[in-house]
Amino acid sequence: MTKEEIPRKAIYRLSIYHRCLQALEENSIETVSSKALARAAGVKPTQLRKDLAYFGQLGTRGLGYNVNTLAEFIGDALGRTKLQPVILVGAGNLGTALLRYRGFNKEGFEIIAAFDRNESKWGKKASGVEIHAFHEIKKFVEENGVRMVILTVPVEEAQGVANDLVRAGIQAILNFSPTVLQVPDGVVVNSVDLALELENLSYFAR
Amino acid sequence: MTKEEIPRKAIYRLSIYHRCLQALEENSIETVSSKALARAAGVKPTQLRKDLAYFGQLGTRGLGYNVNTLAEFIGDALGRTKLQPVILVGAGNLGTALLRYRGFNKEGFEIIAAFDRNESKWGKKASGVEIHAFHEIKKFVEENGVRMVILTVPVEEAQGVANDLVRAGIQAILNFSPTVLQVPDGVVVNSVDLALELENLSYFAR
DNA sequence: TTCTGTGAAAACCTTCACAGCT
DNA sequence: AGCTGTGAAGGTTTTCACAGAA
DSSP: OOGGGSOHHHHHHHHHHHHHHHHHHHTTOOEEOHHHHHHHHTSOHHHHHHHHHTTOOOSBTTTBEEHHHHHHHHHHHTTOSSOEEEEEEOOSHHHHHHHHOTHHHHTTEEEEEEEESOGGGTTOEETTEEEEEGGGHHHHHHHHTOOEEEEOOOHHHHHHHHHHHHHTTOOEEEEOSSSOOOOOTTOEEEEOOHHHHHHHHHHHOO | OOGGGSOHHHHHHHHHHHHHHHHHHHTTOOEEOHHHHHHHHTSOHHHHHHHHHTTOOOSBTTTBEEHHHHHHHHHHHTTOSSOEEEEEEOOSHHHHHHHHOTHHHHTTEEEEEEEESOGGGTTOEETTEEEEEGGGHHHHHHHHTOOEEEEOOOHHHHHHHHHHHHHTTOOEEEEOSSSOOOOOTTOEEEEOOHHHHHHHHHHHOO
16 A cells, blocks of 8 residues: 555545544544545545545444544644644735635644745734745755745746745645646645636536 | 536636636737647646547647637637626635735636625725625625625634525535535535645645 | 547546455 | 445546548
């Protein structure tokens, strides 16, 4: 069972299961069946079992899954045990809104710094996060072992900035610009394209 | 070639192609090969051709595709010809940031109103969009023929509000809460889960 | 020759059916 | 009995290989 043979989509769903398990933990529920957990996660029970089976036998037949054990196991499998430092590049509208958003911390990610090209922002803080000069990124990334970036710059700048980030040693980019970033192998990009999601919705809503 | 047999993912990619074509149009490029367009969209040429082939013969063999014609065709296929009214529910951090974000308009969507539970916000405007009382949604939706919602309320409220929206006749929800919404058949949900995207990235970044 | 269109093959992912613990 | 684990079947999406038009 190596990392390679687990479907991409299964990994994605694992995060969802993890969330649902956290909710169950908060309600002091100790055991859950694949049926109940699958329902909460919006998938079919067999799929949930299959996904978990990639990692071994995690449940107890006739009983179900232990909530705590399973939550911890998935957390480990996702490499989510320790806090991951993240930087944000582009402290505009969306960027500062994301700095204010507390959802990341709760899930184990900390935005430790922001970067912007606009000199007037340098040294200032937004939601407790200091905004640095853009050209300091490379040094900062190296010194702090940063691997992940949230990219919220205007479309026109996105590819150029992405190139700089790759050069600085960044391995993963969460891209909010409505463009397809070209990056070398070994660098991962997930794009959140708001207009595209709307467009997609409008197609399927009749 | 009915709507039903075209892969979901192909529809999604169509939006990407559309974007790339718009960029080409702005640069006054008249013709593009599947190879070039696929590269820009981050897919393989064969996949692009297959996707387009679902809709008929759109290119010219030996030559490529006409940028204008193809852009217009895809726009039509996506039902993107006329402006779609959208409302935003939950005028908090993320909500107001999205109101400020101009990317929607450019792609043919207009946020015509915002709604919030917080009475102190009622009647105020954020980025030119008026914030209404939450209980006015149903009436507003009916009167304005609104089918789509951007949902940016806190997690705890998300499912409850979604239920209200469905009752008000909403057909599509772009959900930003980190939870899986349960909705009846006929209602479409696309979720943008920021922490989940980060988690996913962190797994694939080594 | 160049580049699209497309049936067939391959890869991938989901679901089924039931074996196997508790 | 109740519920998980899993090989096999089924379905969907991607890629290949090449036919066909400009």
